[in-house]
Amino acid sequence: MLEAIKLTKYFGGLAAVNELNLRVNQNEILGLIGPNGAGKTTFFNVVSGFFPPTRGRVLFEGRDISRLESHDVAHQGISRTFQASTLFMKLSVLENVFTGYHMSYRTGFLKRVLHSSSARKEEEGFKKKALETLEFMGMASLKDELAANLPHGYQRTLGIAMALATDPKLLLLDEPATGMNLNEKKAVIDLIRRIRDMGITIILVEHDMKVVMDLCDRIIVLNFGQKIAEGLPEEIKANREVIEAYLGKEESKNAA
């Protein structure tokens, strides 16, 4: 579905992503893990069009999307969440999700400016859908609250709700469980599974190993922008190179 071919991104002299080959299959949950600065978020930023790659290509459903701008990438059916809770903080929860339906407008320019009945009906439809999405996320009771006033866990879920509203084929989740307590983590694991069951493919960047091991069908490990391992969760757990990357060489010897 998504394929990165020798993808490279330099910041100055530093290769944040280096000759990365990666493939995501239809409807799988792919885990992307690695120590801080391994290039996970940079990979997301390149795929979603925020930075152009220095070299290499990204193919989505066979089309080269590596030079597209981020709004065009969104139109292709790739949606993302952000590591920090990036929300429209001054808008209500419902309004935030509503904004996610921006690409679904079908009425003409003039009809929308003149608020014709078809344009109003269209927006009513988005409102209804936004409410349904919030119900799916278990946040319907918070719909009128300002995003800024939400507890951290709900802010992260709201970010996912907005990404879902764009009706994506591929969802890039950047650390969805960060800063959550155990119950919230359980809820987010369940939520991500249900999103996959809707037929959406997911790439998950996450530091919490329990979340990653529970959820992912396949895991790719990055270190210094390069792929150091790829496999099933059990294989990754047992991989010596991965343990070294996370713990350092000396530590891993002691651990062994």
Added chain:
Amino acid sequence: MVKHNRYLFNRANMRAHKFIYIVIVIIILALLPLVVHNPYYIHLLIMVGINAVLAMTFILMLRTGLICLGIAAFWGIGAYASAMLSMGLGLPVWLSLPAAAVITAIVAALVGVLLVKQGGFGFIIQTLAFGFIIVLIFGTFQVFGGYVGIVGISHPEPIPIPFVGSMIFTSISKTPFYYLMLFLLLLMVLVLAAFYSSWAGRAWRAIGLSAHLAESLGMNLFNYRLLAFIIASTIAGLMGSFFAHYYGALVPGSFGPFKTINIHVYAILGGINFPILGPVIGSLIMTFVPEFLRITEGVEPIFTGILMILLVLFLPNGLLGLTHLWPRRGKPSGNTTHPII
């Protein structure tokens, strides 16, 4: 729980709460010339209207993250275009008015395609440069009358009004111009409100709040910023055309970046979170207060400059921003959402 949905559902809000107030304000404004007889005050009121609309265009662009220092330039393009169409081609004013708006829109589209892409600091500097260049062009080329300017621009042709007779625009009475200003002001408010409360307004707001997030949801930053830039400049151009036919004379110097700074002050004084009411309040105060304090034109820039510094330091949300301090009926204070009007 507090309702925070004013961004999305302001249309309903407007119908319920504000419609009556708006009608009352319009009636008061329409009856004002019956009380105010001094033509100089009528002149000031007309300038308040023009400046208020210009300040509205500043807020429109600001919402998408564009700080434009060339508003007065587009105001001038409208004014000069209209003056030349009516004087050079002999077009009736009622035709040159919309034609000037179209010409300004075309110039804004061409300039916008070049400048808007950059956004941010580059845009500020380039619009500032554009503001100076326009003054130079008007001043240097004799077609535009040079630095002496253009005089004797024709007044609008009389319009017949049923049962009252016809409305005649002369330099003797300023009242007909006042009504024409009021009509244009209301028209521009309607146009702006229609955009603000539509998908475009929501996209502008979203882009202003978080450009990255808006982009990831599929909003094309460039297109929406360009749309705001063109609408704002076209409105400024239309007001320029009105100014030309009202004032009857144009001097290049009045369309420079200093004018634009003043426009910014009107908007900031009123409150940039109030895209319609803020500019009206701001320009009303900035026009009448220096008048009553008898501040002469030479000293006014000092007054304006000090005020701008004080505003940014102590009152960044403007006078109307203070309304959040006292609780409203059934609503706790500290509401951070922003109404459209």
